Structure formats: structure tokens, C-alpha cells
Amino acid sequence: MTARRPAEPGMPLAQVETPALIVDLDAMQANIKALATRVSAFPSVRATPHAKAHKCLEIARLQMAAGASRICCQNVAEVETLATGGITNILLSNEIIGADKARRLAEAARTAKVAVCVDHADQVAVLAKAADEAGVTLDILVEIDVGMGRCGVPSTESAVALAREVAKHKGLRFTGLQAYHGTAQHLRKPEERAAAIAKAAAFARQTADALREAGLPCEVIAGAGTGTYENEMTGGVYTELQCGSYVFMDADYGRNDTAYPFRNALFVLTSVISSAAPGRAVCDAGLKSLTAESGLPVTYEAPGVTYVKATDEHGTLELSADAQVRPGDRLKLIPGHCDPTVNLHDWLVAYRGDTVEAVWRVARGW
Amino acid sequence: MTARRPAEPGMPLAQVETPALIVDLDAMQANIKALATRVSAFPSVRATPHAKAHKCLEIARLQMAAGASRICCQNVAEVETLATGGITNILLSNEIIGADKARRLAEAARTAKVAVCVDHADQVAVLAKAADEAGVTLDILVEIDVGMGRCGVPSTESAVALAREVAKHKGLRFTGLQAYHGTAQHLRKPEERAAAIAKAAAFARQTADALREAGLPCEVIAGAGTGTYENEMTGGVYTELQCGSYVFMDADYGRNDTAYPFRNALFVLTSVISSAAPGRAVCDAGLKSLTAESGLPVTYEAPGVTYVKATDEHGTLELSADAQVRPGDRLKLIPGHCDPTVNLHDWLVAYRGDTVEAVWRVARGW
Numbered sequence: 262m263t264a265r266r267p268a269e270p271g272m273p274l275a276q277v278e279t280p281a282l283i284v285d286l287d288a289m290q291a292n293i294k295a296l297a298t299r300v301s302a303f304p305s306v307r308a309t310p311h312a313k314a315h316k317c318l319e320i321a322r323l324q325m326a327a328g329a330s331r332i333c334c335q336n337v338a339e340v341e342t343l344a345t346g347g348i349t350n351i352l353l354s355n356e357i358i359g360a361d362k363a364r365r366l367a368e369a370a371r372t373a374k375v376a377v378c379v380d381h382a383d384q385v386a387v388l389a390k391a392a393d394e395a396g397v398t399l400d401i402l403v404e405i406d407v408g409m410g411r412c413g414v415p416s417t418e419s420a421v422a423l424a425r426e427v428a429k430h431k432g433l434r435f436t437g438l439q440a441y442h443g444t445a446q447h448l449r450k451p452e453e454r455a456a457a458i459a460k461a462a463a464f465a466r467q468t469a470d471a472l473r474e475a476g477l478p479c480e481v482i483a484g485a486g487t488g489t490y491e492n493e494m495t496g497g498v499y500t501e502l503q504c505g506s507y508v509f510m511d512a513d514y515g516r517n518d519t520a521y522p523f524r525n526a527l528f529v530l531t532s533v534i535s536s537a538a539p540g541r542a543v544c545d546a547g548l549k550s551l552t553a554e555s556g557l558p559v560t561y562e563a564p565g566v567t568y569v570k571a572t573d574e575h576g577t578l579e580l581s582a583d584a585q586v587r588p589g590d591r592l593k594l595i596p597g598h599c600d601p602t603v604n605l606h607d608w609l610v611a612y613r614g615d616t617v618e619a620v621w622r623v624a625r626g627w
Numbered sequence: 628m629t630a631r632r633p634a635e636p637g638m639p640l641a642q643v644e645t646p647a648l649i650v651d652l653d654a655m656q657a658n659i660k661a662l663a664t665r666v667s668a669f670p671s672v673r674a675t676p677h678a679k680a681h682k683c684l685e686i687a688r689l690q691m692a693a694g695a696s697r698i699c700c701q702n703v704a705e706v707e708t709l710a711t712g713g714i715t716n717i718l719l720s721n722e723i724i725g726a727d728k729a730r731r732l733a734e735a736a737r738t739a740k741v742a743v744c745v746d747h748a749d750q751v752a753v754l755a756k757a758a759d760e761a762g763v764t765l766d767i768l769v770e771i772d773v774g775m776g777r778c779g780v781p782s783t784e785s786a787v788a789l790a791r792e793v794a795k796h797k798g799l800r801f802t803g804l805q806a807y808h809g810t811a812q813h814l815r816k817p818e819e820r821a822a823a824i825a826k827a828a829a830f831a832r833q834t835a836d837a838l839r840e841a842g843l844p845c846e847v848i849a850g851a852g853t854g855t856y857e858n859e860m861t862g863g864v865y866t867e868l869q870c871g872s873y874v875f876m877d878a879d880y881g882r883n884d885t886a887y888p889f890r891n892a893l894f895v896l897t898s899v900i901s902s903a904a905p906g907r908a909v910c911d912a913g914l915k916s917l918t919a920e921s922g923l924p925v926t927y928e929a930p931g932v933t934y935v936k937a938t939d940e941h942g943t944l945e946l947s948a949d950a951q952v953r954p955g956d957r958l959k960l961i962p963g964h965c966d967p968t969v970n971l972h973d974w975l976v977a978y979r980g981d982t983v984e985a986v987w988r989v990a991r992g993w
Binding site for chain 2: 267279384545550553554573600
């Protein structure tokens with residue numbers, strides 16, 4: 262049993278069951294167009310939007326239609342969803358391990374061009390075996406740690422050694438570097454982000470130079486997110502931009518000290534369920550329908566109503582003296598962080614104006 | 628498309644696809660028995676375990692078999708799952724609003740005895756209409772705010788007024804008070820918890836007295852959680868204990884300054900996917916498979932390996948000098964907070980020893 266659909270196409274937004282994840286199609290389509298237009302001014306760079314933010318086949322299709330060269334995923338379930346749905350070029354911008362996941366990835370490579378990242382010889386061995394058994398080729402990016410302190414080899418020398426390891430296997434094709442700097446995305450000041458990406462780009466360029474000298478040229482240097490993409494796009498090193506959140510935006514990106522050309526398109530629609538005490542109300546969107554690790558959600562177009570506390574099933578709202586709410590009233594909340602909030606939902610309700618236009622599946626699972 | 632099952636019965640735990648939510652059946656069954664045994668020593672008190680922690684029909688059945696008088700739920704989808712699955716007595720310990728949710732609740736009341744909370748006359752009107760249309764009776768608890776500052780009427784007078792409102796409707800039956808003190812559960816010191824519950828119990832007793840004088844006696848005074856149940860159980864006021872987390876426990880309850888008679892039964896099983904830098908590794912369980920709002924997960928039986936950072940799809944592990952891990956190694960993580968972590972998963976893998984015994988559905992959705 263999957264969670265019930267909270268809406269049907271044609272339904273007024275006022276009838277959607279709450280809490281629900283809703284997306285304003287006009288705003289989202291404007292965001293997709295804004296990125297595509299900006300990237301098209303830089304011929305050496307391509308948009309490769311990240312599906313980890315939306316986990317939604319229909320949105321990936323809109324991004325490809327707007328000129329994306331491929332779609333990024335962060336796990337095998339996302340790759341399977343997109344490949345099955347007709348997306349023909351996919352990068353799993355993450356490491357995977359285990360024969361079963363590698364087999365599934367190789368299976369997806371029968372219908373789509375599939376690339377994946379590595380940072381350890383053990384992953385290379387597992388992927389090579391799976392590619393060989395499926396009779397497919399997997400494109401491989403070596404991930405370098407450009408400052409995030411998470412995945413990625415730490416040095417140019419180790420990147421070259423790992424690329425050589427990749428090149429030994431006939432089912433694998435070394436194609437370049439994954440050089441994503443996640444923690445730079447939410448540095449608040451533009452100059453902090455610029456400095457972090459300049460450092461990342463210098464490491465990527467140095468490593469690409471060493472790889473070329475070793476006879477392993479990089480077709481691809483990939484990275485960037487919604488917070489920093491202007492830096493990677495204009496710096497002359499990166500060739501692919503993996504922006505994800507731009508399609509929706511969220512409250513955390515709203516706190517960056519930069520006017521991004523993207524609008525809030527994603528909301529959690531919630532109902533007030535309780536207003537028993539003066540100055541306070543409670544809505545039905547808590548930690549099971551939004552996440553708070555990047556800050557609380559922000560109420561949208563609801564003057565005097567502030568979301569002040571998230572518990573499992575409840576959101577506590579503080580009301581100014583002139584704000585009147587009662588059970589049944591509805592609010593839109595801008596999530597603190599779009600990616601893990603989307604992951605809490607099985608359905609994404611796409612609306613235009615006040616009417617539901619489509620109800621899309623979220624590709625949950627791993 | 629629902630997320631794939633990560634395991635099948637009979638499979639060794641070592642083959643379960645990660646990240647997966649796993650439950651140690653021996654530990655969980657010991658926890659269920661420990662609470663049932665303790666409560667059975669107090670004839671005026673009944674265990675009414677909360678399904679919001681596990682969202683799982685099979686676990687609710689085990690709790691009923693151990694002597695629970697009913698099962699609590701926190702939303703209508705949980706009620707539907709349990710009622711359809713044969714649980715015959717259910718309390719929705721929360722407020723609901725909206726004709727559709729009320730209709731679904733009344734529908735569930737055709738097969739199970741169903742009770743629900745109110746704290747506003749608007750909810751009463753909606754429930755009365757739904758009960759009337761379905762030709763069922765809904766038992767009603769008036770929720771009082773005993774110190775949490777969330778739902779619940781703020782005074783004895785308002786509780787009596789609302790109970791009188793309930794009594795006007797023939798499809799509704801006033802049965803008592805919901806007096807849950809959520810924030811008391813995680814007060815670290817036993818004396819802090821005792822003081823908070825003593826205050827809650829005094830307010831509940833005073834309100835019950837006033838209701839009896841008004842001709843509206845309380846059959847039920849309900850509340851309590853895993854952190855405080857000894858206080859409600861022994862205080863002479865409460866009649867129902869709504870413990871939820873006891874069945875699993877979590878890292879946050881582990882930080883209370885009390886030796887509860889419950890063991891850790893719930894884990895997120897994760898694989899190391901990257902170990903490219905000395906002293907650090909990365910696993911595949913991040914914010915999409917566990918939550919961190921009540922603290923990071925704690926590694927289980929993995930000396931020298933500390934979970935230090937959760938990002939969307941990754942957990943960063945810090946390694947002591949003598950801890951060796953490589954891609955493919957597996958770890959059990961004790962979640963920071965069991966309830967919202969369970970809600971991230973579609974399946975709960977129940978194991979005994981090293982073998983999967985069952986794969987259970989998590990009742991997600993609202």
C-alpha cells in the first residue's frame with residue numbers, strides 16, 4: 262500500500278488533502294527556463310540538472326526538453342526511474358558499492374547512456390564486473406574532494422592512479438572528474454562562494470592536466486549547484502553544472518546573500534488543525550512532511566503567521582495580534598530544505614493558478 | 628511505484644539492500660513484554676501503545692496480543708491501516724479537520740471502535756456530521772494542554788464547555804481527556820520529568836472533577852510516553868499509557884538519565900560507500916534514511932567509528948586510528964529519533980539473529 266494520492270487533476274487547490282507537497286508550475290517552468298537560458302550563453306558548459314532535488318520523472322523530462330544534456334541522480338532507484346521513463350543520458354554523481362546495485366546500474370545502461378562516480382578501486386572492480394556481465398559500457402568519473410570533506414580522492418596523484426585503474430577494464434570508460442563542492446552552496450556571501458569554487462576549480466584543472474599528461478584526457482569536469490553555478494559556469498574549468506534546487510528553491514537558499522533568478526515553486530500545503538490558545542495555532546505539517554535541519558519552513562503570503570516549531574506530526578504557528586486563524590484554514594509553507602522534504606512525500610501535486618494540473622510520483626527508495 | 632523491498636524472509640542480514648530500516652525481533656518482543664508486564668501490576672491503568680512510532684500493522688498486532696487495550700494513532704492513514712488489518716480498538720490521539728478526513732475516520736469506525744481528540748468546536752461539528760452520515764458512534768476525548776504548548780484547550784472551564792458541545796451530538800460520545808505531555812518525555816533528569824507530570828496530572832484531575840460535577844464523567848484520562856510512563860502509571864490519575872518509542876528505543880531516549888527496561892531494537896543498516904581519505908569514511912545513510920533533529924545516529928557495536936555528519940544521501944564517519952573500514956563494510960546505526968526515521972522508509976525488515984524473518988510495510992501517508 263502506497264500513500265494515497267492527495268489530489269486529482271482538475272481539482273481546486275483548496276480541495277487537496279493536507280499535508281501535501283505542491284509545485285507551482287508557472288514558477289517551476291520559469292526556473293527551468295532561466296537556468297537553460299543562462300547556461301546557453303556559455304558554449305563550453307552544459308546544464309545537467311540534478312534529480313535528487315525533485316526525484317520526479319516528469320520534471321526531468323521538462324529539464325531535458327529545455328536543453329539539459331543529461332540528468333544527474335544520486336542513487337540507483339532514481340537512475341532506474343529515469344531510464345525506464347525514457348531519459349537517455351544519466352550521471353549517477355555518487356559512489357555505489359555492492360554487486361546488486363552495480364547490476365541494476367548496468368541494467369539501466371542497456372537503455373540509457375549511464376555514468377557513475379568512483380573514489381576507490383573496490384568500486385571500480387564491482388562496476389567492471391557488472392558492466393562485463395551485462396555487456397554494457399559504463400562511463401566513469403573519478404570524484405575528487407574539492408573541499409567538502411566527504412567523498413572523493415584527496416590528491417591529484419590518487420586521481421590519476423584511480424583513472425588508470427578504470428582504464429584497465431573494457432566495460433568501463435574513464436571520462437573525467439566529479440568535482441562538486443556541496444558545502445560551498447550555502448556559504449552566505451558571494452565572495453565566500455567564489456573563493457571556495459576558485460579553489461575547487463584550481464584542483465580540478467591541475468588534476469585534469471595531470472590526467473592528460475598520463476594519456477587520460479577529461480571530457481567532463483562536473484560539479485556546481487544552485488548556490489554557486491555562476492562561479493563554475495564562468496570560471497573556464499567546469500563543463501557540466503549539476504544544479505538541483507533551482508527548480509524549486511527553498512528557505513535556506515533564500516538566506517544566501519544573492520538574488521538568484523529563481524522563484525519559490527515548492528510548498529508544503531498544510532491545514533490548521535488546532536487554535537485552542539490565543540496567539541497560537543497548530544498545523545498538520547511537522548517533521549513527517551517537512552525537514553528542519555536547514556531551518557524551519559517559512560509561511561508564504563500569510564502575514565502575522567510564523568512557523569516556530571516542528572514536531573513529528575505538528576507545526577506550531579505563532580500569530581500576531583491581528584492574525585486570525587481557525588481549524589480548516591490553509592497555508593503554504595516554503596520548506597527549509599527542498600531535497601529531503603521532497604523525499605518525505607510519495608506524490609507531488611503540480612498546480613497552475615488555483616487548479617491541480619497533474620499528480621506526479623516521487624521516486625523514493627534506494 | 629513503491630520503493631523496492633530491501634529484503635525477503637530467509638535472507639541473511641548481510642544481503643539486505645542498504646540503507647534499510649531493520650528491527651531486532653528478540654529485542655522488540657522483549658520490549659513489548661516488559662511494558663505489558665509492568666503495566667499489569669496497576670489494575671486501573673491500561674497500555675495503549677502508540678503506532679506513530681512504528682506505523683506497522685504487524686507490530687500493533689503483537690502489542691494487542693501482549694495485552695494492550697487499544698492502539699493509538701496520530702493520523703487517519705494509520706487508523707485505516709490498523710482498522711483494515713483487524714485492530715478493533717483505536718484512539719486517534721490528535722485533532723483532525725476537514726470533511727474528507729472525518730468521513731474516512733467514520734468509515735473506519737464501521738469495523739473498529741474509534742476514538743478521536745478535539746480541542747475546538749469546529750472539529751466537533753465536522754466529526755458529528757461524519758458520524759451521523761456514516762451511522763456510527765465516535766468516542767471523543769477533549770485534549771487539554773498540560774504543558775506542551777501545542778494542541779489542547781488551556782483551562783478546565785474551556786474543557787467543560789467543549790465536552791458539553793460534544794454531548795449535544797448523538798453520533799459522538801464524550802469519554803474523557805487526552806492529557807499528553809510530549810516535551811516532558813525528553814527532560815533528562817527523572818525529577819524534572821516527575822515534576823512536569825505531577826503538574827499535568829493535577830490539571831487533568833481538576834478538570835475531570837469539574838466534568839463529573841457537570842454530569843460528564845471521564846472514563847479515560849490518557850497520556851504518557853516512553854520517557855515518563857512510570858510517573859503517569861503510579862500517580863493515580865491517568866488510566867491509559869500511550870508509550871510509542873519503547874518498542875524500538877533510540878539515541879535520544881538513551882540520553883535520558885534513566886535506565887528504562889527497554890533495549891535498542893531499531894537500526895538503520897548502512898554500507899560504507901567511500902573511504903578515500905585517512906580517518907574518514909562515508910556511508911549510504913543520510914537525511915533521506917534517518918533524521919537528525921534529535922541528534923545524530925549512534926553507531927552500534929562499531930568501536931572507533933563515529934557518525935559525525937548527515938547530509939542528504941551520505942553519512943560521514945570519523946575513524947579512530949585503529950578502525951579499518953572499506954567500501955562494502957556494513958554498520959548498524961541507532962537512529963537519533965525513531966518516529967520520523969521510521970516515516971522515511973516504506974519497509975521494515977524484521978530479523979532474528981542474522982536472518983530476516985519478515986518484511987513489513989510502513990503505513991506512510993496521511
